[in-house]
Amino acid sequence: MNKKTVRDIDVKGKRVFCRVDFNVPMQNGVVTDDTRIRAALPTIQYLMEQGAKVILASHLGRPKGKVVEEMRLNAVAERLSELLGKRVVKTDEAYGDAVKAAIAEMNEGDVLLLENVRFYPGEEKNDPELAKAFAELADVYVNDAFGAAHRAHASTEGIAHHLPAVAGFLMEKEIEVLGKALSNPDRPFTAIIGGAKVKDKIGVIENLLDKVDNLIIGGGLAYTFVKALGYEIGKSLLEEDKIELAKSFMEKAKEKGVNFYMPVDTVVADDFSNDANKKVVNIDEIPSDWEGLDIGPKTRELYRDVILKSKLVIWNGPMGVFEMDAFAEGTKAVAQALADAKDTYTVIGGGDSAAAVEKFGLADKMDHISTGGGASLEFMEGKQLPGVVALNDK
Numbered sequence: 193m194n195k196k197t198v199r200d201i202d203v204k205g206k207r208v209f210c211r212v213d214f215n216v217p218m219q220n221g222v223v224t225d226d227t228r229i230r231a232a233l234p235t236i237q238y239l240m241e242q243g244a245k246v247i248l249a250s251h252l253g254r255p256k257g258k259v260v261e262e263m264r265l266n267a268v269a270e271r272l273s274e275l276l277g278k279r280v281v282k283t284d285e286a287y288g289d290a291v292k293a294a295i296a297e298m299n300e301g302d303v304l305l306l307e308n309v310r311f312y313p314g315e316e317k318n319d320p321e322l323a324k325a326f327a328e329l330a331d332v333y334v335n336d337a338f339g340a341a342h343r344a345h346a347s348t349e350g351i352a353h354h355l356p357a358v359a360g361f362l363m364e365k366e367i368e369v370l371g372k373a374l375s376n377p378d379r380p381f382t383a384i385i386g387g388a389k390v391k392d393k394i395g396v397i398e399n400l401l402d403k404v405d406n407l408i409i410g411g412g413l414a415y416t417f418v419k420a421l422g423y424e425i426g427k428s429l430l431e432e433d434k435i436e437l438a439k440s441f442m443e444k445a446k447e448k449g450v451n452f453y454m455p456v457d458t459v460v461a462d463d464f465s466n467d468a469n470k471k472v473v474n475i476d477e478i479p480s481d482w483e484g485l486d487i488g489p490k491t492r493e494l495y496r497d498v499i500l501k502s503k504l505v506i507w508n509g510p511m512g513v514f515e516m517d518a519f520a521e522g523t524k525a526v527a528q529a530l531a532d533a534k535d536t537y538t539v540i541g542g543g544d545s546a547a548a549v550e551k552f553g554l555a556d557k558m559d560h561i562s563t564g565g566g567a568s569l570e571f572m573e574g575k576q577l578p579g580v581v582a583l584n585d586k
């Protein structure tokens with residue numbers, strides 16, 4: 193990476209404003225998945241060991257510039273205290289005199305967590321005044337929030353123009369793993385793209401068609417491709433206005449010599465529910481009032497073969513409605529194939545695929561699970577991430 197990291201600067205005795213992505217799932221005031229908090233620990237612990245005063249900032253949810261009580265970061269501070277084995281001071285605001293006073297009390301190695309930065313309308317607007325107010329709290333800026341790096345907000349981008357600005361270890365690792373995959377991949381290189389909509393994956397498919405050897409399609413978006421081949425898809429998800437685009441992707445794959453894999457069979461249901469009647473049919477035999485909710489067993493075998501023969505696989509988006517057990521088998525089979533592919537470097541592109549791998553208990557079998565949903569998607573589209581661009585060059 194051509195950006196400076198925490199290793200390149202001296203932080204001893206300094207106040208470090210460290211942006212992290214603690215946008216974690218919560219239920220009844222308790223953090224239900226602390227993956228993103230744990231992923232930031234190496235940077236936080238390094239800063240503590242180096243004698244910095246660590247001021248952490250994060251967003252949680254989308255409070256739209258207002259205080260929303262359920263989106264306060266108190267439970268996150270508690271969980272972080274447990275993980276660090278050290279009390280984390282939590283302020284009720286994210287800047288201003290009370291926050292400055294709390295920071296003035298800090299000793300080297302102490303950790304403080306600011307309130308949700310999205311309680312202020314200036315955060316998402318990248319208001320220069322708010323960026324300055326954040327910068328006034330610190331001597332150095334560290335961005336370890338890969339998950340929010342696609343957002344040009346006051347705490348992810350604006351602040352970087354006022355302080356020495358470097359990347360944390362998580363940011364560095366994410367950029368290196370995904371960057372290497374896209375610029376210098378081991379081959380055969382396979383991308384598996386699933387999820388709900390073609391619309392959300394256009395940029396990724398376009399960019400990956402120039403890079404991969406194999407492109408595997410699954411999930412709800414596959415049915416628009418099936419329709420583009422001229423088959424009936426019953427009540428399955430269809431984006432009518434993307435049929436031509438799907439055709440052009442298949443043609444482009446052919447021109448570029450990319451093997452394009454689509455489902456050959458599918459699990460159809462007579463209702464969008466876990467208890468629906470279901471059956472497996474070939475892809476050209478979907479009954480008119482049924483909908484495809486998962487890839488079928490022949491497709492699972494086909495995809496498994498391709499995965500096992502690959503040296504690098506990137507996966508983004510589930511193969512079916514994996515939240516319902518009745519339609520989770522296809523997604524599970526892909527996750528299992530990735531887990532079994534010992535000579536394959538496996539990268540999970542965040543979001544729902546990461547949740548699926550966790551759900552099946554296979555997370556520790558993957559080489560890299562990105563902490564970014566939208567951020568990893570935009571990175572895979574070949575876009576520059578504003579939170580990274582704003583950091584100091586090496």
Ligand SMILES: Nc1ncnc2c1ncn2[C@@H]1O[C@H](COP(=O)(O)OP(=O)(O)OP(=O)(O)O)[C@@H](O)[C@H]1O
Binds near residue numbers: 386388389411412484
């Ligand atoms: N055949 C299908 N029919 C309808 N919905 C489907 C189908 N297959 C998958 N889905 C749904 O697609 C959703 C995931 O799609 P999405 O495009 O958001 O995935 P993602 O890119 O992995 O997630 P994220 O946007 O969080 O990164 C899941 O909720 C899943 O139930």
Ligand SMILES: O=C(O)[C@H](O)COP(=O)(O)O
Binds near residue numbers: 567
């Ligand atoms: O969960 C995420 O993808 C990041 O935390 C960014 O959140 P956002 O989509 O609300 O900006």
